[in-house]
Amino acid sequence: MTANATHRPTSAALGGPAASSAGLALRSATKRYGAETVFTDLDLTVDNGSFTVLVGPSGCGKSTCLRALAGLEALDAGQVLIDGVDVTRLPARARGLSMVFQDFALYPHMTVEQNVTFALRLQARHSRRGAGPDRAEIRRRCAEALTLLELDGLEQRRPAELSGGQRQRTALARAIVRRPRAFLMDEPLSNLDAQLRGQTRTQLARLHRRLGTTFLYVTHDQVEAMSMATRLVVLNRGEIVQAGAPEDVYERPVDTFVARFIGSPPMNLATASVTGRGDVSGDGLSGRIEAAGAAGQVTIGWRPAVATSDSTPGVDVTGRVDVVENVGEDRLVTALTPGGTAFAALLKPGTHPGVGAEITVRVPASGLHVFDHRTGRRLPAPG
Structure with missing residues (x-):
């Protein structure tokens, strides 16, 4: 998808965000699978019109939250609002x-057009007379969604004839034509290669901006989370550890878990x-x-990235180079x-220490984070 939006359908053409x-x-939500508790008394808020990303390690409960909101999983206690x-x-x-979904869930025997319009055609067939969209409306919505996602001309292709990115966009088009009140996305990019994931992240952010509809996105990839979210929710072991703007979570992690999980390369801790x-x-x-x-x-x-070699006040860190990556x-x-603890430093051009060389980097005071050693919680700055 290109950056040029000329002649692309707007959110108004697709039904408009204001009405939908x-x-x-989730309020005081509890979910169990047998003896395993996924989360207990969980409160999650997804603001209207936001691009909220749930991020955390495997098994933290993020996909279960999504499925509970969608109605695909029943809560053991609590409410969905x-x-x-x-x-x-x-x-x-x-x-x-x-x-x-992660695997796009396209019907292999159907064309792009048939996949995109499948839910609308079912709705029209089973609705009372005049309640569902007619054929002309279905064709119009399909054409608008395919144009928006640059799938024009692929209407008669089947999934096997599409690239991974085209299949992903077909799944998005199928969601768009329904004019939902919110889009729920469960790791939709995980089956794409690295280059295509990067391109599709940009496309999704642009799509959210055009439609203005609520997006709730689940991923374990913090790069995806940081690059797309307007609001980031970090989960661990069924609990919300931190929520806020991506830059706030990155710059002021509330504990050592968030500090290590958010950021690539991760934060050094000592x-x-x-x-x-x-x-x-x-x-x-x-x-x-x-x-x-x-x-x-x-x-x-x-x-x-904050390590420097100048005389800025801060903390010096000394060690012997083990690995150098370009x-x-x-x-x-x-x-x-000296005690064998690894730390990483992103050195600027012109600095080329070899393996085995001793280096000392200065971490400026502005780049230091201090945590309670016992609890891992962030300690406040003085004053």
Whole structure:
């Protein structure tokens, strides 16, 4: 899909977000599978019109949240709300939501056009006279969706004749023509190669902007999450650990789990001892920090990209180079402290340490994160 939106259908042409988009919520939700509890007393809010991404490791409950909202899984306790209305007992077909699955779920014997219009044709067939869309309306919606997703001319192809990206866009078109109140997407890009995933992330963000409809997206890939979300929800072991704008979650992780999970490469973490004055000592560490309640043993964190070699006040980290990776103009260096703890530093052009060389990088005070060593929770800045 190109960046040029000229002559593409707008959200108004496709039904308009104002009349259809909806906010979603789980309230005091509990879900169990036999003896296994996925989540207990969970509260999740998806704002109307947002692109909310649920991200977390496998088994954290993110897909179960999605399926519970869609009506594909029944809660053991709690409520499902759409625009504040309790729909917990409504079947999936009555909730006005569209799902896009990981495997796209296309019928192999049907053409693109037939796949895209399948749900509408069923609706027209089983609705009372005049209640469902007529043939002309179905054709119009299909044409608009295919044009929006640049599938023009592929109407008569079957899934086997499409690329992975075209199959993914066909699944999206099928969701769009239904004019849902929200789109629910369960890892729809995981079957695509790296280059196509990058292209499709851009397409999805653009699609959300054009339609203005609520998107709820599930992924374990934090790069996908950071690049598309207007709101990020990080889950772990059935609990919401942190929720907010992607840049806030990245810049101020609430604990060491979020610090390591969000960001690529992940944040470095190291154990250090801190005096009341803020002097830092540890395995390969020396310098000063400022954080309320930081005296004693703490965990300090820093992003690989913030490491520098200048005299900015902060903490020095020393180690021997173990691996050097070329990442464009920069070098991603993994080094080992004297005690064997690995840390990563993204070094700028012109810095080329060899394997085995000793390096010392300075982490500026502005790039330091300090966490309670026992709980892993972020410690506040002084004052």
